[in-house]
Amino acid sequence: MRRAAPLLAILASAVLVAAAASLAVGYVPLPLADLVAGLFGGGPAAPLVQEIRLPRTLLALAVGASLGLAGAALQGLLRNPLAEPGVVGISASAGLGAVIALYFGLAAAWPPALPILGMVGAGVAGVLVLLLAGRAAGVLSLVLAGVAVSSFAVALTALALNLAPNPYALSEMLFWLLGSVRDRSFDDLGYAAPFMILGAALLLTAGRGLDALTLGEETAASLGVRVGALRAQVVAGTALAVGAAVSAAGSIGFVGLVVPHLLRPLCGHRPGRLLLPSALGGAILIAAADVLVRLVPTRTELHLGVVTALVGAPFFLALLASLGRR
Amino acid sequence: MPPRVVSINLCADQLVLALADPGQLLAVGRLAADPTLSAMHREAAAVPAIGGSAEEVLRLAPDLVVSGAAQQRKTNALLRRMGFRVLALGAPDDVEGVAAMIGEVAAAIGQSARGERLAIELRAAFRAPTDPVGAAALVWRPNGFVSGRGTLSDAALRAAGLENAAALAGIGAWGTMPLERLVTSPPDILVLDDHMAVKSSRAQALLVHPALARLAPPMRIGTVPTADWLCPGPWMRAAVDRLRALAEP
Numbered sequence A: 001m002r003r004a005a006p007l008l009a010i011l012a013s014a015v016l017v018a019a020a021a022s023l024a025v026g027y028v029p030l031p032l033a034d035l036v037a038g039l040f041g042g043g044p045a046a047p048l049v050q051e052i053r054l055p056r057t058l059l060a061l062a063v064g065a066s067l068g069l070a071g072a073a074l075q076g077l078l079r080n081p082l083a084e085p086g087v088v089g090i091s092a093s094a095g096l097g098a099v100i101a102l103y104f105g106l107a108a109a110w111p112p113a114l115p116i117l118g119m120v121g122a123g124v125a126g127v128l129v130l131l132l133a134g135r136a137a138g139v140l141s142l143v144l145a146g147v148a149v150s151s152f153a154v155a156l157t158a159l160a161l162n163l164a165p166n167p168y169a170l171s172e173m174l175f176w177l178l179g180s181v182r183d184r185s186f187d188d189l190g191y192a193a194p195f196m197i198l199g200a201a202l203l204l205t206a207g208r209g210l211d212a213l214t215l216g217e218e219t220a221a222s223l224g225v226r227v228g229a230l231r232a233q234v235v236a237g238t239a240l241a242v243g244a245a246v247s248a249a250g251s252i253g254f255v256g257l258v259v260p261h262l263l264r265p266l267c268g269h270r271p272g273r274l275l276l277p278s279a280l281g282g283a284i285l286i287a288a289a290d291v292l293v294r295l296v297p298t299r300t301e302l303h304l305g306v307v308t309a310l311v312g313a314p315f316f317l318a319l320l321a322s323l324g325r326r
Numbered sequence B: 001m002p003p004r005v006v007s008i009n010l011c012a013d014q015l016v017l018a019l020a021d022p023g024q025l026l027a028v029g030r031l032a033a034d035p036t037l038s039a040m041h042r043e044a045a046a047v048p049a050i051g052g053s054a055e056e057v058l059r060l061a062p063d064l065v066v067s068g069a070a071q072q073r074k075t076n077a078l079l080r081r082m083g084f085r086v087l088a089l090g091a092p093d094d095v096e097g098v099a100a101m102i103g104e105v106a107a108a109i110g111q112s113a114r115g116e117r118l119a120i121e122l123r124a125a126f127r128a129p130t131d132p133v134g135a136a137a138l139v140w141r142p143n144g145f146v147s148g149r150g151t152l153s154d155a156a157l158r159a160a161g162l163e164n165a166a167a168l169a170g171i172g173a174w175g176t177m178p179l180e181r182l183v184t185s186p187p188d189i190l191v192l193d194d195h196m197a198v199k200s201s202r203a204q205a206l207l208v209h210p211a212l213a214r215l216a217p218p219m220r221i222g223t224v225p226t227a228d229w230l231c232p233g234p235w236m237r238a239a240v241d242r243l244r245a246l247a248e249p
Helices: A004-024 A032-039 A046-078 A090-103 A113-133 A139-163 A169-178 A186-204 A207-213 A217-222 A227-249 A255-267 A271-295 A304-325 B010-019 B054-060 B073-081 B095-108 B112-125 B152-159 B179-184 B236-247
Strands: B005-007 B025-029 B064-068 B086-089 B136-141 B145-147 B174-176 B189-194 B220-225
Touching (some): A004 A032, A032 A046, A046 A186, A046 A207, A046 A255, A046 A271, A046 B054, A090 A227, A113 A186, A113 A227, A169 A304, A186 A227, A207 A217, A255 A304, B005 B010, B010 B064, B010 B086, B010 B095, B010 B112, B064 B073, B073 B086, B112 B236, B136 B236, B189 B236
Parallel strands (some): B005 B064
C-alpha cells in the first residue's frame, strides 16, 4: 500500500481543485472573496454559494465517485475491463426505476421512493447481467448482455414516460439518458447521499475479495473468500451507489469505464487497490464535466452524459479494438 | 408597487410579457426573444434575458418567479427552498384552463384588470363561429404527431369552423397518425407548423414525405407560425385567425 499513498494524495488534491472550480464557476460572476465568505458563513453571496453551488458540487462529486467506484468493482468482479454500470445496463435500469417513482406519483407521496426504486432497478439489472453473462464473463457476452438490458430499460423508460400524464416526455427522456446536476438542492443530495455512502462502503470493503478473485474462483475460495457472498456484496453495493446516483442525476455513461482504465497502470493490477482511486477519479471527472457544461455557451445547458460520452466513446472503441487484437 | 418578476420558462415568459408593466420584469428567458418560438419576441427584446438557472434568479432577487411546473421542476424546488415565491404553470388543454392561467398569473403580478381583459379577448377569439365551414383539417407535426380531441389545437380548429380530422379519427389528446392512414383518407386541409414564420408559405418545403405532396390538390396545405400556438395564451387568436383564413374555400 505504500506505493498507493502518493497517488491517493495527488487524486485527493485534484478532487479539491475540481470542487473549488465547480464552486467558482456558474451563471453569475462571483469574486473569490465573496465566494470564500459565502462558503464559510456570511456575506451577500452566502445563499448562492451554500444553497445552489455547494449542493451541485457535492452531488457531482458523489455521483462521479459512485460511478467510478462501481465501475472498478464490477471490472474486478467480472474480471472484464469493459464492465461498467452504463455498459452493462445498470444505469439505464436505475433510470427506469426512478422514472416509475417520479411519474406515477410515488416520489411525490414519499420522497425516498425515488432513490429506492432507482436502486431496485439497478439491483435487478445487476443480477440479470450476472446471470446472462456468466461468472467470468467474456467480452462479447458481457457487452451483448449489457446492450440487451440497457435497450430494454431505455425502451421501458420511454414507455413509462408515454403512459404517465406527462406532456414533456421527450425532453424528460434526454435527462434520463444523459444526466445533469443542474439546480439540485440539498434535498436531492439528502435523499441520495446516504445510499451512495452505504453502497460505497460495501464496494470499498470488497477489495480483498476481489484481489483474491483475480487468481480464479477456486484459488480465491481456498484463500477463504466466499465467492457467492462477494458477488452479492458487489452487486448490492453497485445497486445502492449507482441506483441512488442515477435517481438524483440521471444516467451518465462511461465514467466507470474510463476512470479505472486510466488509473489501473498507476495502481498495479490488483482490483482492490483500484477502488478508492477510481472513486476519486470519478469525482474529478464529473465535477470537471459539470464545470465544462456551465462554461460552454450553448442555448440550453449541455447534459453531463454528452461530455462523458464525447470522452468515453472513442475510449471504449479503442479499448474494444485492443482487446480484439489480444 | 407591483411585484418585481422574473420568468424562466418560454410559455411563462410570454404570459408575463403580455401582462406586466414595463419595468416590472427584471428578466425573462432567452428563448422569449426568438421570433420562431415566441409570439412576444418584440416585447422581450426590451427585457434582460437570462438562461433560467437558480443562480441568476437569486442575483435578481425578484418578488415572484414564474416558471413551468414540469420543465423547471428542480429549479422550482431549489428556489422555493431558498424562500422565493414561485408560480409554476401547468399546461392547460382547454380555453377555460388558459383563461384561468392568465387570471392566476395576472393576480400574482398585480395586473388583474389586464388579465381579465386578455381572458375575455381569448374567449372571444375561441368563440364557435355561427357558420362553420365544416371542412376537416389535420394538424400534422414532425414524426406524425397530431393534436386530437381535448387539445388547444383542437379548440383552435373548431373556433375556425373546421373539423379536427385527428379527433374524428378517434385520436385522444396527443397521438400519432401513421402516414399510411393519412394518405388513405386525407383531410381537406393539412395544417403544418411553420418554424420559420416567414410571410410566404413554405408549406411545400415543410412536407416531410413525397406521398403528402401527391395528395395536394385536392387536399389544401396551410401553415400556422409555430410561435402563434406553441404556448397557451392570448396570442393564440393569431393562430385562430390564420386557420379561419385557411378555411376560406
